[in-house]
Amino acid sequence: MAASTDLANAWFALRGWKPFAFQRRVWAAVERGESGLLHASTGAGKTYAVWLAALRAFAVASSARQPAPLQVLWVTPMRALAADTARALQAPLDELGLNWSVGVRSGDTGSAERARQARRLPSVLITTPESLTLLLTRAQARDDFANLRLVVVDEWHELLGNKRGVQLQLALARLRHWHPPLLTWGLSATLGNLQHARDVLLPGDGLLVQGRQDKQLQVDTLLPDAIERFPWAGHMGLKMLDQVSRELDSSASSLVFTNTRAQAELWYQALLEARPDWAGLIALHHASLSRDTRDWVERNLKQGTLKAVICTSSLDLGVDFLPVERVLQIGSAKGIARLMQRAGRSGHAPGRPSRVTLVPTHSLELVEAAAARHALLAGQIEARRSPQLCMDVLVQHLVSMALGSGFRPEQLLAEVRSTWAFRALRDSQWQWALDFVCHGGNSLSAYPDYQRVEPHADGVWRVASERLARRHRMGIGTIVSEASLQLKYWSKGGGGKSLGSVEEAFIARLRPGDSLVFAGRVLELVRVENMTAYVRRSTSRKAAVARWNGGRMPLSSELADALVEQLDAAAHQRYEGPEMRAVRPLLALQASWSALPTTRTLLAETLKSRQGSHLFLYPFAGRMANLGLANLIAWRVSQVQPLSVSIAVSDYGFELLSPSAVDWARHLPSALSTEHLLEDVLASLNAGEMALRRFREIAQIAGLVFGGYPAAQKSTRQIQASSGLFYEVFRKHDADNLLLGQARDEVLREELEIERLHRQLAKLGQLQLDLRELRRPGPLAFTLLVEGMRETLSTEKLADRIARMVADLEKVAGNNA
Template sequence: MPGTLPEPFATWFAAQGWTPRPHQLAMLDAARAGESVLLIAPTGGGKTLAGFLPSLVDLAANPRPGLHTLYVSPLKALATDIARNLTRPVHEMSLNIGIEARTGDTPANRRARQRATPPQILLTTPESLAVLISLPDAPAFFGSLGCIVMDEVHALAGTKRGDQLALGVSRLRTIAPAARRIGLSATVAHPGPIQAYTGAPSRIEVADGAPPELRMTLPDGRLSWSGHMGLEAAPKVIDQIRRAAMTIVFVNTRAQAELMFQALWKLNDTTLPIALHHGSLEVAQRRKVEAAMAAGSLRAVVATSSLDLGIDWGGVDQVIQVGAPKGVSRLLQRVGRANHRMDEASNAILVPANRFEVLECEAAILGVAAHELDGDPPRPGGLDVLAQHLLGLACSTPFHPDQAYAEVTSAAPYAALSRTDFDDVLRFVEDGGYALRAYDRWKKLFRDSEGRMHVRNARTAAAHRMNIGTIVEAPVLKVRLAAKRGPGASLGEIEEYFVNMLRPGDTFMFAGRLLRFLRIREMAAECAEGGDGDPMVPAYAGGRLPLTTNLADRVRGLMQDPDKWDLFPDQVRDWLRLQRGVSRLPGRTDLLIETFPRGDRWYLVAYCFEGRNAHQTLGMLVTKRMERAGYAPLGFVATDYVLGIWSANPPRNVATLFAEDMLGDDLESWMADSSMLKRTFRNVAVIGGLIQRNLPGAEKNRRQVTVNSDLIYDVLRRHQPDHILLRATRADAATGLTDVGRIAGMLARVKGHIVHMVLSRVSPLAVPVLLDIGRESVRTDDDEEALLAEAEAIIAEATGEAEPPAAGRQVPAVHRANLARRSSGAQKTLVPRRAATRQSDMFS
């Protein structure tokens, strides 16, 4: 009967004290009509149950073997959590429904059993789905499929993992054309494109639930001018943890997670159970933490984005976000982990790490109140992902190009793919393309007399399955505790570049432990517990989250509206007033650029607010122009908020340095000459299958992969500049690392509205970027002492309490970095040696 729950579901709901929500019943009605649907519902609104309820009802009424429902999530932890949560009602209703998860963490024997006897409901990730589709028995395995549930689609659409999932679903639609498609999401800024991504003809949107309760808390004493770790607030954070039943402390990077966990543990005099969770920890440790959270035996967990999607930790009553959230939608997603119920307000505390982050946190709070979701609409699908998918199709069963093209273009990211581009990708997979076809190693497909594509041999298929995936991380080494006999206990993985910085005896923080590095043995970093000296903390490439356009615009608007300054603490209000007195404040539609001397250097600070990636590209382009103009630029630093450049000569006529034409020949020549394109090509080549990280019986090391990709890149540029992977590389560079679109939008917006302030000293707003300059140069304790002293001098100059250094006095580069910690009352022991906690702010 429409709009009702059948037995035994009605009885089970009543036993829980629940009444089915209207959207849950609407999803049930849509399933009865055979419709595919995108459901957009607030966190805690029961959307996951709404997605599964039709499948459970169908299987309860018509039990049958074989795979019925495939659930795909962005996170392994989410798939595991959903499997655990679904098992309870199935058990309590005595339903004979098999529910299992299949991810990269699933043991091989269980994966084999699942293929032989599929559960009715299988929970997986895009990567594991791609593996299953590449297997010869894929048509039989998926032949009985009746429903495909795509969870947290907003986190996938527009990414390469999302491209991979869309292509996988297009294949499933061919194998099981009657299968319904369900998209689930809580935060969608662009519902139309997301609906197109899921391929659902209808959409159900649920009104927002209770608004979250958001507030900020700041450390005692002086508020930091610079830095992004937020460790000064650890005493406030641990105090809030003591007051709540269970807390998730979200941070933005894995290095920050390790540092914050240690800072909290040092203050945890009552030994509250506090855990650590991020993607580089060993699977067993992550599972242990997740199980402890589900059991309610933890008081807090420090986590990165590894826990911020969809997971229902019912006992969490508080979320603390340390560091600026970088986006309204991201903040809402994380806040929704607390009081995971639609009709109860989520309680969240924002802990900014510095003065600019105070502005960003307040802007995010206002954005949440205004229901202003952010994020970019999905972009076209990547050609390298398509290459990987086509090889996977051939590994499963031969296909005809015409049929494959029709199938691929049924996926929204590839709907506009031209037949020429498709044929070029297929030709690359077949034999490497014109420039590489003479080499047997890149011949992976062959055509039969009917034009169908076949995989060349079983070894090619095996190598493909070992290299499936679109996440290209830096090469990693296992971290093991040394043992007298055999390999010691594994704690997780860290990137190879970090291990290369270590000398025997060096200490570093990992997995919540203080470790002493001993040696590298058999692709593992062997360590012992304990050690002396200030520990380093591993950083991870790509760890910093991008600042969204909408949030950046809100920050500029707040700075321009003194009526809103009462929202800020006294120190921030005084900072802005002082800036307005000695210079100007950045406007919403203009571009403020300050230039000033200090010692024998000149500084240019541009308040762009376009995010770190855009500022890095802008810095490379502007310094090239400064070099041609004779200003002798010496370097630059890019933060989410500003671009700072230092030079030997004073820059003049700065408006010409930021003219729109820099995105023409200047951009092309820089991209052609820079190593950034080579690094981007390496990732594209790995995803596209040109470079294989893993081979049957062997594993390539980082140097082999990099050298091979660099050599091939040079060959292709000389002999086939229009090669499909070079085209994919340029597309990635334009939308990823370089963020050309944001730069173009900014340059168009500020054309004719560039305000150049020529100052005699550093302005208050420029202090943070001066404190960032030279951060990478820290090497010894003596250097840190000099840096801390220099910090006091810079702040005193900006506030008018001291004169800047006389002209001609050298300001050591090592003195311009990582300085605000001492001035904000932080302990020196929290400052890692050799600046290992962050990546360089400049392209090499």
């Protein structure tokens, strides 16, 4: 007996709401047994569109003492969202008197609740991809999910583009094998490639429901009192403190987003110093804070007792804070989807407008603000694509499915190939994966720990021992923590002085002999071993490679394109909007001393100084791709003439500085070619070391490296040492190992952004090179000069040097605008 289809309307009426057309469409689709992807703005009512559809279709009015068995599986990307989701789902059950239970299963679930769920799962279970896979490893898993009718994947855009999404694809394939009629619905708010997102989640047919309820999005910019014509990045934006303080004072509850934890900390302290009366009314929220602290902040935000919270991406995702009236974004959000997501944290309810105020930290970010607003209102959202053929995730999945009741290879192969990520899996790759979990492949067959799965006489493959099963369950998942390396002075006898720690991704790009800067010192890398980078004092005046800062998010392609369109308009004397009119003096000076980039030209500038020959190039490709371009061009030119260069990089462009003269006009056209790109990129960077570091993550996901038991966790150094041994063994004795090839591919795709690099070079090849010889650095070149000076100057000396440079340049510029 199905519940009345008036359930949803009845509950909406209790709340005084009227359902939107897209909600009714989802309700009807679920009743017809159709799956789909629902895309609607944040706070538009996606959760209740799908949840009320499930209650309409599956809930049964019952006086039975026992709640209904598991009907709905609700997958969320974050454990922190689970409790909030549970409260949202519980409300209709209580008010409609439905005998359904709601439970949460994640890494935070206590042992007592786990024991209850082991006996009987709740009617709706909210879980994460990792916990879902763990549930599938239980011997009674098929019985546990026997009554399952619907899977809801919340915040699908957060899972789509990474290995967690691949892990979820495989888990859903198993559930669909058990229940072919199983319905699946994805929820998303910020996706630019909806067809792909739907196809990945729903192999075969599936609806794409676009929420037509237009949520009002208000985007404005806090204009600085004065425009610097020679801006430089790296400010924390604290010059805008008084204006931000006044804006916060005018709203009852606000979120202040920053892009780094350090920036959040500084803004929190600065606001407290400026407004001591706000003590207890403003709070801080980022991932490094304790769970208890973050819970307290979120609870008080919900209750409306906090005036403002200074936060990072830790509050990007869908916890609902209804009292929040507006969002302030300090600095550029670097992407349209991220800005939309953050804007949606305010006015988080149907019919309420969302407001985001952009706070530039330097003058050029006014152009970014104008570009972001135009791109956002035009719906130019970044695309996210699913990874393919992640063999480490497949290996882990094979062992997971071998737990409990085990698997039959031919049957599991069909499941795996039904996913988007493995639809092109070849027979040879499948056989390699089976061999790898069975006896460790070609090079590990002598070691019992890598004989994890074995075929039995009945044709079912199962995990070989309880000890290996226990170890595997502890390592299920694809989230691998970021590693840091200790930085020490090199000493022949060992035991050199420790200087601190540095990001692994930074060191992985360097070769012995390369220079780096740490704590104001120019150092030379000697060697890297056992998670320690050994260095010595360098006689170089400047670091030979770009300064790397992993905390900086690169500019997205969509926002970069919108930025160039704004500059193109300025080049044609069109200054539309308050931001562009405010920044006009800077852009006019750039045009007077050099030129402005346009959609048809590639601006390059040369300058001769006491330091040598400068090239400034502006591809607007984002920090990581610009770094790849800079290294590539430097390496290609060095093949023609001996060349020693230092590199400075920003999101807009890069500087190449050589002590000797370089004829950039002659070299640039060939240096920007797409020919032999892969070979030249691998030669220009330390790709081998980068692949070794990437292999550490792959080895952990594939179960080669055991992280230790809860009471005896292995250190990052131990894990890196173990994975390094595997890497060398495979490289020397098992060169065709698919995990090796995956490490190389991931470095090219994710760290070197080889596809974006290729697209960028192809795009640059279609532009007209606009090469300008500078008499003095203009506004755009100045930003890159400052980036380069960071390498050799402390913060205080850098500020003094910049002040002198700006004074000299302003004197020459005068009133030229």
